[in-house]
Amino acid sequence: MSSQPQSSLFDHLLELRNRLLHSVLGVLVVFCCLVYFAQDIYQYLAQPLLATMPEGAQMIATDVASPFFAPFKLTMVLSFFLAMPYILFQIWSFIAPGLYQNEKKLIAPLMFGSTFLFYAGISFAYFVVFPLAFSFFTSVAPEGVTIATDISSYLDFVLKLFFAFGATFEIPVAIVLLCWTGVTEPASLRAKRPYVIVGAFVISMLLTPPDVISQTLLAVPMLLLFELGIMVAALYHKKDPEADPEDIG
Template sequence: MTQTSHTLFDHLLELRTRLLKALLSVLVIFCSMIYFANDIYEYVSKPLLATMPEGGQMIATDVASSFFAPFKLTIVLAVFIAMPYILYQLWSFIAPGLYRKEKRLIAPLMFGSTFLFYSGIAFSYFVVFPLVFSFFTSVAPAGVTIATDISSYLDFVLKLFFAFGIAFEIPIAIILMCWTGFTDPQSLRKKRPYIVVGAFVIGMLLTPPDIISQTLLAIPMLILFEVGVFIAAMQFGDTNDEDIDDADRTD
């Protein structure tokens, strides 16, 4: 009993150490960027400013929003940048309890999830934002001056960053589901029509109410679904759970 309690206490101490290291990495990155907070916000706002008509500008409706909006963006950006190190701390904590075969799979999954999350953010910024903001500014009624509040704009872009970042994790989710035996590539292929409908429904829920951003989220999700199924089929095959168990016994 004493040995078990001591082991659990050691794990809790290690978890606390890993969490503190992760938080410290975010704090260090944040402190190194806070001086450039306004420049960072200006860069993030470029897709909107580029589509505004002549004379259009952003405004700050609250007294403190001109300070808190760049401050909030810098915090979120620090978390994004520190994500590989945060995942490394997570990996270091769980790795001792994994089998060798599991370690070979988890490490690429963590790298792939980070890369896909960054890719989703980049896709939303460089592809989606220019198209969406061009659409919004083009449908403004005559006589309406476009002057977007900086806090509202930040909430909007962060929502899309997270939506596209999470949506781009579909291949990782598929691989994990096939690895755990929850499903298999063959079953996922049979459900393809439902996946298509679901992708557009998710695009409708996670993006602004315009067909452009919904489609720009749904199409990458469908492509990434096919990529995930392809990788899962290469890694695990299209066999059912009983076939996999028999193969493991043979090995």
């Protein structure tokens, strides 16, 4: 009898290890498929900057290994992003057996909805924010200054913005979880809307470059997603399902 809990814990740890290994393997498979195109992928990422640079200007590599490591690093990060649905499936397969039925109805769409929102944030940054921000940066360069961005510095810059926009696009998911767990309520969040507006611009100021364009382009979607999160949370909050031990499975 005393060995049963230990055996159960070992089984859970073994299952967790297998899920982690499957997730890592999924990322490696995607990486192996993309690594041949690493240079092309970086070229595509650099297009928003190259399109706004003055004629004759180009990107440079100040480190000997940068031409190799920058595309390699980008491909690894991209592989993780593309493998995210498979990683979430592994997470779901691990936690689903211990959830109640009403929890499954909420967690499953939130997990996959969060993936969609993260991709949407990255796409918004690449297709909307980058062209406007880089155009602004190149237009305000002092006369006589040659623009020649280092490829590693550029990669770190855009990855930071990708994560910033991807994370902030998860606001609806965070709001739904907070309301569903009883930490707050939609009505309470609506009452705090003026503070949220100020907080959105403060956060965007900290996460984006020091220009009003990128800051505004992050703050405005944050506010819209905040409103979306309140509307979705209100639907779940009205139902307020009670967990029933018989519903587990």
